[in-house]
Amino acid sequence: MNERDSTYNIANAKLGFQNEVERLKVQAMMGWDKEFRNLSWYGLQNGMSVLELGSGPGFVTEQLLNGLQDSKITALEVDIDLLDVAKSRLDKFPSPRLQFVHSSVYDTGLPDNTFDFAIARLLFLHLHYPEKAAEEIFRVLKPGGKLVIIDVDDQVFGVVEPNFTLLSSVIQKLANYQASKGGNRYIGRSLPRLLAKAGYIDLDMDTVTQHSDLHGIEGFKRQFDINRFIAFYKNGILNKEEFDQLNQASENINNSPEAYAMMNFVMACGKKPILNRL
Template identity: 65%
Template sequence: MLERKSTYSIGNVPAGFQSEVERLKAQAVMGWDKEFRNLKWYGLHNGMRVLEVGSGPGFITEQLVNSLPDSQITALEYDKSLLDEAERRIAAPPSSRLELVHGSVYETGLADNTYDFVIARLLFLHLHNPSDAAKEIYRVLKPGGKLVIIDIDDGIFGAVNPDSAVLPSVIRKLAAHQAAKGGNRYVGRSLPLTESGYCDVDMDAVVQHSDLHGIEGFRQQFNINRYTPFYKKGMISEEEYGQISRVSEALNSSPEAYAMMTFLIACGRKPGEI
């Protein structure tokens, strides 16, 4: 039986499965052009054998299949319901082009020295043991292959308009809740690449802004229903909940509203030559 060792489970999302899938879609596709530009800058190119770990319902997987028409793409996902969603949703390419694998990033079951490039997007913040995951990815990379991690750090979260004085305290409380479950919403500053054997480590940032990508994806991220369970449990105060509600309403109705989110992108190479 696969061991989770992760804070994320779509079955525990209060909004329900389909609503969460739509949120994940908005989160994935709104900044793909920028993320793909960075991935190519770090060496991703057509024809490579590519592994996506924590592939979820397959929105990034689909982008990879379409953007790299001569590459073999493997998508690894722990949650079978999300893997099934990806299989239903992605227009089936030849089996030689796409492989969906039910597995854990800690123990993938994949062969040594197999992949040219591995992508982990918004996965490491959920992991109890990120170093173990990085080492397992190292094992399946070819010598000279690269791991790119795209993730968050709530210390440089971003910005919204209208501004909310309580948003920083709410973010800290949600980060503390994540940490208590074994995750890390500040993982962007402490990704375990060097300690796991990777060399030529580099970091950059990808900025997503509603003026560039549209407001809809940000509405999903600030949907008040995502914060309601924390309010009901007493983790955020009535004042904090009220202010977040006003931000959510403004993003849905105000022409002056905008939002910006910052994602960190880190790359490490397995020593050797492909």
């Protein structure tokens, strides 16, 4: 198994490296207050040993460090360039509170039964082998430890106003393209069964909704940046009518005060059982 058995590689980002990092920043921060609230509901507490998987440039890592000031955060990332960005950004935090690990979610190299809580945010949709990842995270969690996956299901993607009639067609084609590369933009609906199969118990599930009127329009501008979709049009994945409607939606979000958008994210939680010993 290749350590990068994933559909995400920042080297292939349509916006270029630095613009993609900025997009990831906005994406991470848009609904963080809600996500952190839900993580707390699921049992995340100050003082816990926390593993963040697919930590990227470290924007969520930074929020965890600020919100859990007595916790040790371990940030695991397979892309060395993103890890270097995170190390540079977060060098103000002392090493006892923050550990960086350059490794794969499939084979972390971390010891058994180490972490109280694990978080995988917008990672599983990219994985070729999500079950293997869930099993590896299970291994490194302490008995009683929890994994929370924050991810997408494009069937309940959200809405864009003014609506464009081919939105569902565009979403379907982009999901099909990701599936052809080994990912799954409908992973959200599968998370409870995936967690159960890996041995997790006490499963729970919720959604987090981000709305431009509540969280600002900037993140949605980046999500609908037409430059992200040009290659899909040039490669025949999107037809001209779909691309033109997408371009109009992008212009509306960027320029029209009447435009707004809403996106839904799925959160699923499972616990590693505590084994009774006689």
